[in-house]
Amino acid sequence: MIEILTPAEVTRARDTGALVAHILQTLKERSVVGTNLLEIDQWAKSMILSAGAESCYVDYAPSFGRGPFGHYICTAVNDAVLHGMPHDYSLADGDLLTLDLAVSLKGIAADAAISFIVGESRPAESVALISATEEALAAGIAAAGPGARIGDIAYAIGSVLTEAGYPINMDFGGHGIGSTMHQDPHVPNSGRPGRGYQLRPGLLLALEPWVMVDTDVLVTDADGWTLRSATGCRTAHTEHTIAITDDGAEILTLARG
Template identity: 55%
Template sequence: MIELKTPAELERMHVTGRFVAEVLTEVGRIADVGVNLLDIEQHVRGMIARRGAESCYWDYAPSFGRGPFRNVICLSVDDAVLHGLPHDHTLRDGDVLSADLAVGIDGWVADSARTIIVGDPADEGDLRLVRATEEALEAAIDAARPGNRLGDVSAAIGVVAADHGYPVNTEFGGHDLGRTMHGDLHIPNTGRAGRGLRLQPGLTLALEPWFARTTDRIVVDPDGWTIRSADGSTAAHSEHTVAITEDGPWVLTRREPDGA
């Protein structure tokens, strides 16, 4: 069931969103050459525990994964892009790290992701890829306005992907959320404008464009979770939780600019 939130409920989701933003900012700060993914996982666990928040990933067991997931953050490196299982990997110069986090505070959930290039980029193509997902996310947010349709949001992402020449996978995309991490809506990362559910104030969406450089096909690691590009090309992922309001889109997980 799709739930429209009251302004007071959106404020409560914003509390969660600010915390998610804080954690992902911290991940960006500590993700450096020589840091192990398992150390990042432990650091995030500590932040969640101190805040009294609840991980949406711990014990998560959807049909597409080999559950239960026993980590609090998804960490995906290079050709991995979604549901990356934190493991014994020491970050190297040029690694492309996607970090995805969803938590609940006092019954309200927020979900966000960012992609970080560790140290110096391996090549300019990785930078362009990350920026394209960020550009697509901003285009999707701009389309998330009352009276528009869900297809307008998907189409906005698809236009950016096409402009940059990136193929788009539609198996995994955005979703609605609120009291739980995943609602009933699937928001593909390309689509037809003017189609689908009409957006109304109080609707909250996790918008999450992700692209691989040269393929729209995916494979799953033996761990049953980590999703990679089928051809081994680098992938990137950006995500925000966005509320539809009378005044336009409200990004509940917006981070301060790096270095601010």
């Protein structure tokens, strides 16, 4: 299903996006050396529920996972990149942490992810990974707008990631979003311009470039959810929910202040 939101629904989507951005920024500030991933999950739960919102993850049980997920946020560390299940692990200096959060507020969902380095260390490889995903996301957003096609976004994202020298996995990518978290159209992280669904005002998309240093192959943890690089290399993942407007694309999950 491809859902086109009304102007009133897009307004509600702005509120959801602002909440997601606020929670992620708060959790980033709290995630220091020694913080346990289960603490982050509990903080996310508290902030979601106190805002009168609902988690998109707790009862999430797609065919590719061993569901339901049962947690409020995805926490992926170092070689983990997608669907990271919170577990009893305390963050160390130099860890590359990805937080991926999706919530629903007043019937509209928003989805975003941030990758950052914990502590004082700044490993060059991790800095480059994060920068590549952020630049690819910016390129994808710049390519979005009424009349553009999904392939234009995919090509823009993929061009940045390829230029940076990273292999691209095509199994997981961006997606439509609205009254539910995952909808059509699928937005791969590489593609051909001028192809695919034509964007219309009112369409919401979650764009999410992610890469692994030296492989495009994923392996799944015993938890049935957490996806890691097959070689153990580091990974990064950046995501925003955007709304297609009459004159471009509006980022709904951008942190304020």
